[in-house]
Amino acid sequence: MHGFEVQSVRSIPDWLRGRAIHHPDHPALVAPEGTWTYRELYDAACEYAASLRILGVTEGDRVAVIAKTGVKYALMMHAIMQLNAVVVPLNWRLTGIELAKQVEDAEVAILLFDEGGATLARDVLQHVQPRYGGRAFESIERTTERVERSDIELTHMHAIIYTSGTTGVAKGAVITYQNHWWGAMASAMQLGLTPADRWLVPMPLFHVGGMAVLIRSLIYGTTVVIHNGFDVSAVNEALDSGDITMVSVVPTMLQRLIEHRRAGYPPALRCVLLGGSAAPKSLVARALALGIPVNQSYGMTETNTQATTLQSADALRKVGSSGKPLANMRVRIATPDGFTDEAGVEGEIVVQGPTVISGYWKRPDANAKSFRDGWFYTGDIGVFDEEGFLYVLDRRADLIVSGGENIYPAEVESVLVQYEGVREAAVVGQSDPTWGQVPVAFVVKASEVEMTELALANHCRQLLAGYKVPKAFYFVDELPRNASGKLLRRILKERLQ
Structure with a gap:
């Protein structure tokens, strides 16, 4: 043309x-x-x-x-x-x-x-x-x-x-x-x-x-x-x-x-x-x-x-x-x-x-x-x-953004369940005045196992960057899930408020 x-x-x-x-x-x-x-x-x-x-x-x-x-x-x-x-x-x-x-x-x-x-x-x-x-x-x-x-x-x-x-x-x-x-x-x-x-x-x-x-x-x-x-x-x-x-x-x-x-x-x-x-x-x-x-x-x-x-x-x-x-x-x-x-x-x-x-x-x-x-x-x-x-x-439903760094719960959870005696784990973000959010973990452990927060934190530090290590660990009997078995992170976040 x-x-x-x-x-x-x-x-x-x-x-x-x-x-x-x-x-x-x-x-x-x-x-x-x-x-x-x-x-x-x-x-x-x-x-x-x-x-x-x-x-x-x-x-x-x-x-x-x-x-x-x-x-x-x-x-x-x-x-x-x-x-x-x-x-x-x-x-x-x-x-x-x-x-x-x-x-x-x-x-x-x-x-x-x-x-x-x-x-x-x-x-x-x-x-x-x-x-x-x-x-x-x-x-x-x-x-x-x-x-x-x-x-x-x-x-x-x-x-x-x-x-x-x-x-x-x-x-x-x-x-x-x-x-x-x-x-x-x-x-x-x-x-x-x-x-x-x-x-x-x-x-x-x-x-x-x-x-x-x-x-x-x-x-x-x-x-x-x-x-x-x-x-x-x-x-x-x-x-x-x-x-x-x-x-x-x-x-x-x-x-x-x-x-x-x-x-x-x-x-x-x-x-x-x-x-x-x-x-x-x-x-x-x-x-x-x-x-x-x-x-x-x-x-x-x-x-x-x-x-x-x-x-x-x-x-x-x-x-x-x-x-x-x-x-x-x-x-x-x-x-x-x-x-x-x-x-x-x-x-x-x-x-x-x-x-x-x-x-x-x-x-x-x-x-x-x-x-x-x-x-x-x-x-x-x-x-x-x-x-x-x-x-x-919402910056992705489950994403934790801490000091500008992305932390994905699934990655931290996969490390936690590698620790002997951990049956289930769920990680969510908790509001923090300095970092915006920090990760915290809810852990279901086997009843016969003795476990401490320090031991879990040390385990995570061997496999994860420092900012991904949960700042608090809560031991619970079970994680909240819906009828189809999907984890209800929303309920865990509500417990932190």
């Missing part, structure tokens, strides 16, 4: 290479260890990529990373990207056994780790042996050779991020460069963008929220400021300096930041992106009263962070809302009668758009359940108001 044919774009120029050419002296990363310009970051990425190739890593290989130092994680990620390999970030809060299962599932070629993650990495390597073993980042020398990537294939995998499912079995969310690209475009349209933006990330970079900031700032050509862990004084000092324009936090972080504040932050701070779990209305209201520009968002690993975001202009009149869908996203409510956008109708939140992952790594069972007819079924319950603002009523 009209003598030409419209072609779909499958590849675009490499983001880091482009920034190094056009803005070589602009700061890309700022960390306690120093500052890296885009030229310096690109040079390091290309030279480390060559070193990884010498070790045997090739295009498409999965490379797992355990790094407690943010800038080392960033350098490893960028080197892996230049090789067209796939990043598998590992949550260093988990146990070696838990991470070994992820390494094995992803068929990882090599495990990279920094000094802070060395002990955990050695534990992982006792349970699984990647093709090229494990390698400390500090032992990898930059070579005089370079591996440079000129283009990015948008449909190629960038990362596999593991997120537990309701069964407690970790699932690898496959994130493509296309997911990142469209996520960056939609986020910029919702939150705005300036050349002087400096985005502070005081959270672990193994989470999709941390990774997304690294990638989006790369696309935008702005600056990422990395903190190695969350320190209230350090974050407040950075925000008070007037150098930070955006910061990503979870509710627990925001609560601690403003706990003793009597005033807001300098006007340079234009966005506090709040995610990770549903924030109490009282917390958001207090932050807004201090003049802090809070943008409540709703999203998850499967949507590559934001699916909806509340703009600061609506924050005061829509406290408790997660806002409206981003420009390239569709969000609806699924009910037994079909999809609806009608105000006041509660149901499961379903999401569609180019930021949504295409599926989980090697999990056709989970894909069939969660991805249907082009929609991702989140398992969360929500409702729209008359103006189309989304309110998330």
